[in-house]
Amino acid sequence: MKLAIIYGDVSTKHQLIMERAEDIFDSVLAVPVDGLKLVHGEEQKVLYKDIDLTDYDAVYLRTDDRDMLFAEHLVEILNEEDVVTQAENDTYSYESNKFYSMKVLAENGINVPNSVYTLSPDVAVKAAERLGYPVIMKTVKGVGGEGVMRASSENELKPVMDTMKSFEQEICLQEFKEHDGTDTRVIVINGHVIGYSRSNAGDDWRSNISAGGERVEANLSQKMVEDALTAARATGFDICGCDVIGDEEHGTSILEINGSFGLSEEMNELIGEDVVLSLVERMHERALENSRKEE
Ligand SMILES: Nc1ncnc2c1ncn2[C@@H]1O[C@H](COP(=O)(O)OP(=O)(O)O)[C@@H](O)[C@H]1O
Ligand SMILES: [Mg+2]
The missing domain is CATH 3.30.470.20 (ATP-grasp fold, B domain)
Incomplete structure (x- = not known):
């Protein structure tokens, strides 16, 4: 069985997955998302150099929010070509937008915090009155707490909303959960x-x-x-x-x-389970099931 791990700019943990995967899969390849090329024509291919990932048994994606539009297409092609991924065709369209x-x-x-999705700073100011202060402001994309802010009054909210609009960042509001x-x-x-x-x-x-x-x-x-x-x-x-x-x-x-959540040895120790191994074993189990189905 062959596994590829696709990683984005901010992912450093694919090495950890590689280490575990090398014991279970026959071959494991780490692929930077920027090195990929999706080819459409008589055949569809997912190329990294001259390697076609549609020939792989399983592909695990660790892309970050910036790559999500690409990830949406990528997952769809892989799924269509019967390669096991951890997601369905529509999954990254939800994952890539916190408000969607x-x-x-x-x-x-x-239960989710009351949330308001608007492109207008003025509408946001009115909506914040309903949500109540303090209010959370979030860029729709963002990881690691970046893009998550809090305002305790209109005077704090409006300048941030205006600034974000000028930077062409979609920013939305959310009730602050104590x-x-x-x-x-x-x-x-x-x-x-x-x-x-x-x-x-x-x-x-x-x-x-x-x-x-x-x-x-x-x-x-x-x-x-x-x-x-x-x-x-x-x-x-x-x-x-x-x-x-x-x-x-x-x-x-x-x-x-x-989709790409933090993994580490410290996390494994705290949970008392090798979560990285469980993840790799699950991908392997599905790849095996899939190959039996094809036979
Ligand atoms: N509505 C909220 N109320 C209170 N705290 C929040 C709220 N939204 C986010 N936070 C805090 O900010 C952190 C980051 O928010 P999150 O939506 O998970 O974005 P990120 O993708 O950056 O992790 C959360 O883990 C939580 O501690
Ligand atoms: Mg988070």
Whole structure:
């Protein structure tokens, strides 16, 4: 079985996946997303140098938000060519836009923070009055806490909205969910759910590890597990990470769903499971099932 791992600019963790995959797959190839070429004509191909990834058994994507339009096309071609990926054809259209994913999750009965998607700073100011201050401002794309801001009054909100518009950034509003400085990353690998919590760094209300947050053990509630499974199903992910805020007492909400979620040895230790290995084993299991189906 052959596995390719496609990685974007901000992904450093594909080496970790490579290490595990090399023990399980017959061959493993790491491919930078910028090196890919999608070819349409008599045949469709996904070329990296002269290697056609449609000949691979499985491809695991670790693209980041900037590559998402490309990722949408890529996944569709791979799926059509019967290559196993961790996503369905539409998955990255939800994943790539935090506010579109809110819609899909809400439609599937999952609690999400009240969110307003608008291109107009003036409409945003009016909407913020309804949502109540403080209000969260988010660029629709963004990872690692970058692009997530907070305003406590109209005077703080309006200049940011104006500036973002001039930088042609789509920025949207969200109700601020009071929290104790932690949130939870719930990882879904097929039906298997594990996770950890993240505690913020000092005064930062964002808990992203890349923004200085620290991983701590999580006590996943039954609701978090069920919601994460529903979110994965609704967005078509076989493998993903959901960011959850809140607790059992005050209620939980899903903030976003990530295709390329953080992986590390420290995370494995904290969870008490080799999550990277579980991920690779799942891709291998599906590749095997797929090859048997073809026979
Ligand atoms: N509506 C919200 N209320 C309170 N905190 C939030 C809200 N949205 C985001 N945060 C905080 O900011 C962090 C980053 O937000 P998130 O939507 O997950 O974006 P990113 O893609 O940058 O991780 C979250 O993990 C959480 O700590
Ligand atoms: Mg997040």
